[in-house]
Amino acid sequence: MAHSLTARQPARQIRHRLAVIAAAVALAAAVTGTWPADGPVPARAAGDEVRILGGSPATLDPVEAGDAGSSAVIAQLFETLTAIDPSLTVRPALAERWELLEDGRQVVFHLRDDLRFSDGSPLGGEDVVRSWLRVIDPQSPSPLVALMLGVRGAREYLAGEVDADGVGLRAEGNRVVVDLVRPGGDFPSIVASPTFSVVPEGVGEDAAALEPGGFVGTGGYVLDAVTPTQLTLSRNAHYWAGPAPIGTIKLIGDLGGRSGVTAFEEGDLDYAPIGDFDASWIRFDPDLGPDLRAVPALSTEYLGFDTADEPFDDPRVRRAFAKAVDWNRLVRLAGSATVVPATSMIPPGIPGRSERSFLPEHDPDAARALLAEAGYPGGRGFPEVTYLTGGSTVDAGFVADVERELNITVRFETMDFDTYFTRLDDEPPDIWSLSWIADYPGANDFLGVLLGSESSNNYGRWSDEAFDAAIEQALEAADADAAREAFDRAEAIVQEEAPVVPLAHGSGWALAREGLLGATENGLGSLRFAGLAWDE
The missing domain is CATH 3.90.76.10 (Dipeptide-binding Protein; Domain 1)
Structure with a gap:
């Protein structure tokens, strides 16, 4: 969803590369339909053009970007x-x-x-x-x-x-x-x-510096034109690696009510992220199957608690909720081919990730005992619980398990992407679900950056001296083994204190037109446009 930011306005509503769980990996969030063509649509774009399915970025200022879609576009311009x-x-x-x-x-x-x-x-x-x-x-x-x-x-x-x-x-x-x-x-x-x-001088001070006509960048492309439904990028003649092979990139955000798969089939798109359901049948389709690409993603979906206010300021309550639910089962029941149950906040593929499981053990009896110890036997007297979600893998199952095992009713609350993070900042709900895509391939990006006492991304306002010390020791470690041991200690503390519960790690799928070279993402939600070319 497009969102306009004034120059130097803090981008609180799109904090970091967090995406509401329903948002898609890389360029596109959930987008439907096709950009209307003015005439017959060719089987692929002209040799100097590539058309990509992608939503409008919330901002083009690198220091204000908070969502994966914005960051993916910024990476082409700067x-x-x-x-x-x-x-x-x-x-x-x-x-x-x-x-x-x-x-x-x-x-x-x-x-x-x-x-x-x-x-x-x-x-x-x-x-x-x-x-x-x-x-x-x-x-x-x-x-x-x-x-x-x-x-x-x-x-x-x-x-x-x-x-x-x-x-x-x-x-x-x-x-x-x-x-x-x-x-x-x-x-x-x-x-x-x-x-x-x-970025050049003026970015963050003059809004025109990030608009067509006044745009100056350092990436493979410059911003050429913007409409409510499309961004047009043109290659940068002064790019350090030389002018990109493709002269024009069109990021199409409005598909006129049709799906990305249909738009791709009819020639309106050359690259389109798609969902699991479509990928499941496209794999066996003789026409589209050869165009299907697996999209790697270093990401973790997790559930968070507001640890600063009652009742989740009590770690016994957090542990009760964490143990009452069979998280592994809920994720597997979702039936996604690209989502696997998490055993750690750190996704597979990140250096320093342990093979140990740090997922709270499913133990409903222990959960009820913890809840009683915290003063809520049988769930009696427990206050109303608000769960803010953008469409998590485990929403319905989580609420049902908590009600069945703990006799506690959880109230759903949903809101649009633009206000999701404003709510987390200004009025944190009791529980929420989020997904985090790596900024860089490092374990601390999923631990200290998310849960450190001084981190701006610590929405649960959790603070633990032992956790902070373990993170500091990991960052100071002289070798990889020592760092891994320290990160393991930090994760063990998270498992015990339960400020968050890791849910799932995901990846994705995309359709890439035959002959489009370089259409390989790096797991950080970015496709390098300057590396694209048509195989002539």
């Missing part, structure tokens, strides 16, 4: 120093190389020679520093501010205690030097997030 390829390997982008110094507490990025903005003006280290300081702007910090807090002085700058000179970021010609508070071997992968995109 470039980062590094990039994550489909194998989750960190690759050079604006930076041709980098090095870790001072026992890993300093990262030096070496920018490519003769970098240019899309208008041809030079791009240097000062532009990187200016862009990154916007992430920790005290007046309007990014929803992803947590990713910058490993930079020396970032916390103090955010608190208004030091000026920009007190932050461990500096430009030295074509070098960008970053001083960290702890060893930062994962920092080059962190800054591949679109939040760390390099």
